[in-house]
Amino acid sequence: MITNHIYNQYDPQDPSPRDTVFFFRRGEVLIRTLPSGEYRCPTVEEAGSQCLRYLFRIDDTCYFMREESETVPEGYEYVNIRHTRTLSPHDLSFAVMTGYHLYQWYHYHQFCGRCGTRLEHHPRDRKMICPECGHAVYPYVKPAIIVAITDGDRLLLTTRPGHDIRALVAGYCEIGESAEEAVSREVREETGLAVTDLKYFGTQPWGYDANLMIGYFARVKGDPTPHPDMNELSGAVWVPREEIEDQAIPSLGSEMIMYFKYHGWFSEEVPSEEYFRF
Numbered sequence: 001m002i003t004n005h006i007y008n009q010y011d012p013q014d015p016s017p018r019d020t021v022f023f024f025r026r027g028e029v030l031i032r033t034l035p036s037g038e039y040r041c042p043t044v045e046e047a048g049s050q051c052l053r054y055l056f057r058i059d060d061t062c063y064f065m066r067e068e069s070e071t072v073p074e075g076y077e078y079v080n081i082r083h084t085r086t087l088s089p090h091d092l093s094f095a096v097m098t099g100y101h102l103y104q105w106y107h108y109h110q111f112c113g114r115c116g117t118r119l120e121h122h123p124r125d126r127k128m129i130c131p132e133c134g135h136a137v138y139p140y141v142k143p144a145i146i147v148a149i150t151d152g153d154r155l156l157l158t159t160r161p162g163h164d165i166r167a168l169v170a171g172y173c174e175i176g177e178s179a180e181e182a183v184s185r186e187v188r189e190e191t192g193l194a195v196t197d198l199k200y201f202g203t204q205p206w207g208y209d210a211n212l213m214i215g216y217f218a219r220v221k222g223d224p225t226p227h228p229d230m231n232e233l234s235g236a237v238w239v240p241r242e243e244i245e246d247q248a249i250p251s252l253g254s255e256m257i258m259y260f261k262y263h264g265w266f267s268e269e270v271p272s273e274e275y276f277r278f
């Protein structure tokens with residue numbers, strides 16, 4: 001359920017003591033686990049107001065990232081960024097994931113891709129500018145599809161090598177193809193199946209990988225026997241609705257699996273906004 005709103009336009013604010021600071025390093029974020037089991041990130045009061053880069057605001061709290069930090073506030077530790085998926089509060093995990101999306105963009109765009117000069121921050125817009133040749137670099141979002149393949153009251157769930165979590169088929173949209181074409185191609189490549197009757201479910205920003213996930217339901221067409229690509233998957237099985245397990249970790253894929261478990265084929269005309277964020 002959405003209880004907050006992200007203001008992601010580039011409108012840098014001065015840090016106030018209770019705002020939040022993300023310390024990122026490759027694949028990790030600095031957190032502290034509270035006695036309640038929930039976690040938090042440092043405040044400006046704890047982190048100091050130097051070297052902060054404004055990210056966005058959620059309701060009345062501004063979020064910053066600390067650049068070039070060799071020291072960190074006492075009592076905090078770095079954890080794998082994806083570990084925050086499993087932690088509460090989920091709205092902080094959404095902020096961490098989205099901040100990490102921006103961190104990666106800043107981190108990997110320090111030099112001009114055209115002439116190699118060090119890029120500079122544009123004073124008013126979220127973009128990096130080359131002072132030598134004028135080349136401008138904007139934040140990017142990579143679209144990817146996720147698809148609930150159904151056969152009557154059965155849902156196709158897949159596993160990947162090294163993971164025991166059952167998940168939906170997903171993959172990147174390639175250049176020159178629509179999201180719907182990406183669904184057909186990914187399903188064919190990963191499972192050997194054909195699909196029809198695509199039904200849009202909704203989207204979700206997924207900042208860990210700079211993605212926008214685009215969710216569809218689809219019906220299998222023809223022979224329903226999966227032939228999984230064993231380079232990508234370790235298995236693909238049809239699971240009856242009543243045997244689908246509840247999903248503990250919030251994501252678009254989890255929402256789709258749970259929707260099918262409790263309602264069957266997705267038939268709402270206007271997807272509800274509340275499905276698609278933490």
Ligand SMILES: [Zn+2]
Pocket residue numbers: 112113114115116117130131132133134135
């Ligand atoms: Zn340049």
